[in-house]
Amino acid sequence: MNKKSFMISVMVMAIWITGCSSSASSFDEEKEDTTTLRLGHITSEDDAWHLASIRFADLVEEKTNGSVEVELYPNSTLGGDRDLIEGMQIGSIDFALVAGVMSNFHESFAILELPYLFQDEEHLEQFLYGESGEKLQEEMLGETGVRGLEFWMRAPRQLTTNTLVEKPEDLHGEQIRVPNIEASVQGWEAMGANPISMDFGEVYSSLQTGVLDGQENPTAFATSSQIQEVQDYLVMTDHVFGYVQLTMSDQTYQKLNEDEQNAVEEAAYEAREYQNEIVFEEEEQGMQEMLDAGVEIVEIDQEPFREAVQPVHEEIADKYDRELYEEIIGLRD
Incomplete structure (x- = not known):
């Protein structure tokens, strides 16, 4: 090989090596540019919360062109409700689905947990999706560092x-599991029960062993954890028309660029619409699962239960947010 040919070969080899290095470098940079975030919740993979979480994760990846990915952790894998909220406050958890336990971090949410506060789903929607719901989330963000993305309806x-x-x-002496929420505890005491707060992940075994006599939740939520296997009666109390919030650590939110923030918010809204469609369909399925398991459905006169909790309404309203309470009452038909 003459000198000229040798030099050309060296140049070609150098270009090839440089090209391979550039490709590898670009691939590594592309991998580094993907932000992986964690979303935790307490329900099973069969629940509407989880199905809507899957939709949310898919939408985030799609709308960010893969720059943000969301990993899902159901079944209290990342902890109970309080653990999830505290994790978002310090930035160790990015998203979570949380409900009334937020009242332990932003007191005004205690009002929403009062038994027999909302008349029906329409009353709740009118509050959550209006200016009052937005204001409540803004106040929550300022006090807790947790950002409310969307309210999802619950049965x-x-x-x-x-x-x-x-x-x-009939509730006298009954050990009833309730969430660790003051309005829930006091409400069930007023109705005659002995309320016990514990993580939902412990409820099935506690019912099975007789530590608990009962629990209260939307029917589909209960059946997704096989509660129908260890209970005899489903009592149609309709005592709380509730919600769950898709929430986000504000520390995480601020690390995203503006396009990614917008994508997350759009995905949250679309996942809300999806969840709100399927949650009541799942409730019907849950009722059928209860019946198939031999659980007796009990229709009751709810008025005596409603009357029993009125003193609790007054106490909680005076203690936490009388203005918010009166605002909700004013939305009734």
């Missing part, structure tokens, strides 16, 4: 027990 909470309950007196 009404019902009581399941191993004792026939038709009136408040």
